[in-house]
Every structure is written in structure tokens, then in C-alpha cells.
Amino acid sequence: MGxxxxxxGALLSILRIMSAxxxxxxxxxxxxxxxxxxxxAQPPEPMTLIWFAGVLELVGGALLAIGLFTRPVAFVLSGMMAVAYWMAHAPQAFYPIQNQGELAIMFCFTFLYMAAAGxxxxxxxxxxxRKG
Structure with missing residues (x-):
């Protein structure tokens, strides 16, 4: 596959853009x-955990989409998704297929890769x- x-480089960019x-x-x-x-259906109350998650998803996603501050933003979002998995999904069931946590795990490790790869x-x- 060489x-x-x-x-x-282009495929990493496509992965970054689509994930973002x-x-x-x-x-x-x-x-x-x-x-x-x-x-x-109702927006979250400002300054709540779900509101902060929405802000990170919106702003962090936009920054990743254009590839600005890619490494630090991807690192923060990776951590956010790890926390989201353990707080929201893992308590429901042990296996990700049962607790609907596959997407959180996939985002977590995709963003962790971007934090390393740029x-x-x-x-x-x-x-x-920049070394983005």
C-alpha cells in the first residue's frame, strides 16, 4: 500500500475536516x-456541563475544520470525549455497543491521533x- x-498529508486533512x-x-x-x-429540543442552560460541551463541540470543531491550533484543540477535545464516555456511556453498560459509546470512543482516539500528527x-x- 506504499x-x-x-x-x-491530504488524507489526514480530509480525516480532520470530516471529523470536525x-x-x-x-x-x-x-x-x-x-x-x-x-x-x-430545548437549548441547555448556560454555564452547565452540557452547555460547555456544546461550546467545545462548536468552537473546537470549527477550529479543527480549518486546521487552526490543531494539536492543542484536538488534545482538549480528545480528553472531553474520554470524559463524556466515562460519565455518560460507561455507567449504562459495560460494552460500547450496548451503551452507545462507540462514537465517543472514535472521536476520542481520532482527536488523540490528530494531537500527535497535526x-x-x-x-x-x-x-x-506552525507545527500543526
Whole structure:
């Protein structure tokens, strides 16, 4: 599969962008009511844990989508998703397939990888010469 190695920077960027957009949707649903979901029919009260999660999802997702401050933002979001898994999902059942925690785990480790690897070749960090 060595023929794909020349595309690793671009593919990392695509992974970052798509993960960020999917993650941002959680923040827009919580804070802006878009897209409308039954779970977030009412916006969370400001300064609550769910409100802070929405802010991190929205702002952190936007920063990741453009690849700005990729490593620190991805590290913070990875930790947030680890906490979300252990607080919200793990108490429901042992196995992630039973507690619906697969997405939290996937975001956690995807963001952890981005914290180590950076934003890829299509990122603002890369454009301005940061080690993003």
C-alpha cells in the first residue's frame, strides 16, 4: 500500500475536516437547535456541563475544520470525549455497543491521533508554518 503514502498529508486533512464537521453538528444541535433533534429540543442552560460541551463541540470543531491550533484543540477535545464516555456511556453498560459509546470512543482516539500528527497538508497551521 506504499502508493498511498504520498497522499498521507491530504488524507489526514480530509480525516480532520470530516471529523470536525461531524463533531460540530453536535454543538450546533445543542446550542443553535440545528439540525433539530429530539434530544436537544430545548437549548441547555448556560454555564452547565452540557452547555460547555456544546461550546467545545462548536468552537473546537470549527477550529479543527480549518486546521487552526490543531494539536492543542484536538488534545482538549480528545480528553472531553474520554470524559463524556466515562460519565455518560460507561455507567449504562459495560460494552460500547450496548451503551452507545462507540462514537465517543472514535472521536476520542481520532482527536488523540490528530494531537500527535497535526492537521495535515491542508490546514491553516500548515499554511502559516506552525507545527500543526
Amino acid at each position: 502508493f498511498l503514502s504520498k497522499y498521507s 464537521l461531524l463533531f460540530m453538528a453536535h454543538g450546533t444541535a445543542k446550542l443553535l437547535g440545528f439540525p433539530a433533534t429530539e434530544m436537544f 492537521g495535515g497538508s491542508w490546514s491553516v497551521d500548515n499554511m502559516i508554518g
